[in-house]
Amino acid sequence: MEQDRLAELFRGGARPRCYVASPLGFSETTRDYYSTRYLTELKEHIEPVDPWSLSHPEEFAAANAEGREREFAIEVGRRNASAISSAQLLIAHFDGQEVDSGTASEVGYAAAGGLPCLAIRNDLRVCGEAGMSVNLQLEAFVVLSGGFVAKSLSELGVPLRNVAPAAK
Numbered sequence: 001m002e003q004d005r006l007a008e009l010f011r012g013g014a015r016p017r018c019y020v021a022s023p024l025g026f027s028e029t030t031r032d033y034y035s036t037r038y039l040t041e042l043k044e045h046i047e048p049v050d051p052w053s054l055s056h057p058e059e060f061a062a063a064n065a066e067g068r069e070r071e072f073a074i075e076v077g078r079r080n081a082s083a084i085s086s087a088q089l090l091i092a093h094f095d096g097q098e099v100d101s102g103t104a105s106e107v108g109y110a111a112a113g114g115l116p117c118l119a120i121r122n123d124l125r126v127c128g129e130a131g132m133s134v135n136l137q138l139e140a141f142v143v144l145s146g147g148f149v150a151k152s153l154s155e156l157g158v159p160l161r162n163v164a165p166a167a168k
Contacts, residue, residue, distance in 0.1 A: 017046070018047065023100035024038065054083060084106060090110040092120070095121060118150070119149045120153060
């Protein structure tokens with residue numbers, strides 16, 4: 001079933017718009033991986049909708065200086081919700097002691113909106129109930145949306161390569 005739904009998104013060589021949910025832009029230690037490897041490999045199959053490009057550090061600094069942190073935070077959430085709604089697919093990064101709460105929220109929003117959700121969890125730590133790679137409800141949302149949780153970026157690429165031609 002998941003392959004059929006994904007295959008439909010990639011029919012005729014299409015590269016679907018894909019919201020890329022992750023906490024990787026928060027830390028200097030993960031930003032380079034996100035931009036040079038993660039997005040680069042995903043771009044072979046999808047047209048990324050990168051939430052880290054929707055709001056800029058200068059905007060956060062200005063909001064902070066003007067005492068508008070809450071208002072700007074709501075605006076960032078609105079931008080991300082709009083970006084998710086404009087996408088046809090969501091891919092989430094689930095590494096960490098616990099899955100990032102914003103990433104989990106984005107998956108729930110996307111799944112409720114009918115988008116297929118895929119995820120990657122490459123972390124050695126256990127963070128879900130028995131038999132699950134993450135919290136059971138979060139993994140259920142991914143699976144019920146028609147997606148799956150891969151154990152690596154390479155493993156995620158296998159089903160995408162099976163349904164999508166590589167970018168030219």
